[in-house]
Amino acid sequence: AQSVTQLDSHVSVSEGTPVLLRCNYSSSYSPSLFWYVQHPNKGLQLLLKYTSAATLVKGINGFEAEFKKSETSFHLTKPSAHMSDAAEYFCVGGYSSASKIIFGSGTRLSIRP
Amino acid sequence: EAGVAQSPRYKIIEKRQSVAFWCNPISGHATLYWYQQILGQGPKLLIQFQNNGVVDDSQLPKDRFSAERLKGVDSTLKIQPAKLEDSAVYLCASSSSGTDYGYTFGSGTRLTVV
Numbered sequence: 344a345q346s347v348t349q350l351d352s353h354v355s356v357s358e359g360t361p362v363l364l365r366c367n368y369s370s371s372y373s374p375s376l377f378w379y380v381q382h383p384n385k386g387l388q389l390l391l392k393y394t395s396a397a398t399l400v401k402g403i404n405g406f407e408a409e410f411k412k413s414e415t416s417f418h419l420t421k422p423s424a425h426m427s428d429a430a431e432y433f434c435v436g437g438y439s440s441a442s443k444i445i446f447g448s449g450t451r452l453s454i455r456p
Numbered sequence: 457e458a459g460v461a462q463s464p465r466y467k468i469i470e471k472r473q474s475v476a477f478w479c480n481p482i483s484g485h486a487t488l489y490w491y492q493q494i495l496g497q498g499p500k501l502l503i504q505f506q507n508n509g510v511v512d513d514s515q516l517p518k519d520r521f522s523a524e525r526l527k528g529v530d531s532t533l534k535i536q537p538a539k540l541e542d543s544a545v546y547l548c549a550s551s552s553s554g555t556d557y558g559y560t561f562g563s564g565t566r567l568t569v570v
Contacts, residue, residue: 386563
């Protein structure tokens with residue numbers, strides 16, 4: 344069965360500290376994986392994507408994610424949080440054999456001044 | 457590259473009325489998705505098209521929702537009659553075929569049913 348699990352529904356960090364948003368996928372084969380960000384009352388914006396090339400993927404706004412097949416994980420990180428990073432983040436899996444994309448339940452990131 | 461276009465941007469209707477949303481995917485993208493995102497939740501797939509054929513509509517409330525993708529390009533999603541619980545953002549996305557799936561989302565249509 345194909346699934347994407349975001350382990351934290353809410354993460355709160357102080358401005359200037361590192362961000363870690365966790366995502367695990369479940370599948371018998373490696374999907375394409377994406378992180379999207381959604382600011383309040385805005386559409387979904389692609390942060391980065393993994394498609395079986397380099398396992399460390401760099402995205403926009405200083406975010407990056409590392410694909411770890413042994414751990415079936417694709418965690419999103421940023422070295423230093425900024426107030427503008429406060430938003431909802433979605434981990435998404437793309438399964439080419441089924442032409443299907445599956446959303447995680449989302450993680451709300453809050454930034455403390 | 458132009459993005460996925462959706463209209464209208466906002467819509468307010470009374471319950472039991474009907475409403476239609478329109479989506480124009482990125483040129484050449486064979487797969488088109490309609491998602492429903494209720495406030496505070498992640499998007500839920502309503503229907504998926506491959507060209508003009510339906511791949512997955514298992515979560516589409518077929519007694520009131522319908523969708524079509526004529527000629528494998530534009531798509532419309534209709535709700536008739538609307539219920540209060542249909543208030544949500546309706547997102548359209550498209551992707552090309554192949555292993556490098558580039559999913560692009562439109563800005564969505566925010567529906568409020570009063």
